[in-house]
Amino acid sequence: MTSITITADSKGMQTIAKAKRHEVVIDEPPATGGTDSGPNPLQLLLCALAGCENIVSNFVAKEINFDLQEIEFSIEGQVDLRGVMGDPDVRPYYQNISVSAKVKTSESAERVQELKEKTDLRCPVFTTLKAAGVEMTTVWTKV
Numbered sequence: 267m268t269s270i271t272i273t274a275d276s277k278g279m280q281t282i283a284k285a286k287r288h289e290v291v292i293d294e295p296p297a298t299g300g301t302d303s304g305p306n307p308l309q310l311l312l313c314a315l316a317g318c319e320n321i322v323s324n325f326v327a328k329e330i331n332f333d334l335q336e337i338e339f340s341i342e343g344q345v346d347l348r349g350v351m352g353d354p355d356v357r358p359y360y361q362n363i364s365v366s367a368k369v370k371t372s373e374s375a376e377r378v379q380e381l382k383e384k385t386d387l388r389c390p391v392f393t394t395l396k397a398a399g400v401e402m403t404t405v406w407t408k409v
Contacts, residue, residue, distance in 0.1 A: 278300070279301070280300060280303055280304070281293070292307055293305075312363070315341055315389075315391045316341055318390060319389050320337055320339070323382075326381055326388065330384070332377060332380075333373050334369070334381070340365075340367075362400060362402070363402055363403070365392075366404075366405050366406075367382070367404070367406040367407070368409045369406055373408070379406065381406070
């Protein structure tokens with residue numbers, strides 16, 4: 267078991283989170299009271315999903331001898347902000363998330379699907395979202 271710890275200092279809507287020697291600024295746009303000095307938490311979650319899928323796909327590619335040259339992600343999530351604003355009948359997190367990945371490789375389209383499936387099964391961020399009931403749609407294509 268590995269323990270992961272961060273620290274965070276917040277003032278107003280802005281939070282500066284620290285993970286070891288790295289800092290991440292989290293904020294809201296001015297329309298919701300922030301200064302737009304960084305992505306909001308929901309955007310940051312999608313960023314974490316892209317990063318996690320990339321890292322896990324590289325682990326998997328090595329294990330299955332897959333020629334992974336590059337991946338470009340486009341991720342979109344749908345959330346009903348009424349839940350965040352306090353409506354008890356609306357969940358305050360993503361309803362669904364669509365992941366589109368363009369995989370640069372010499373491998374076949376079938377092997378790209380194998381990489382996608384194995385990655386989705388092992389990615390901690392992906393599986394956490396799926397376990398929370400977020401509808402996850404993933405499309406990986408060879409380029």
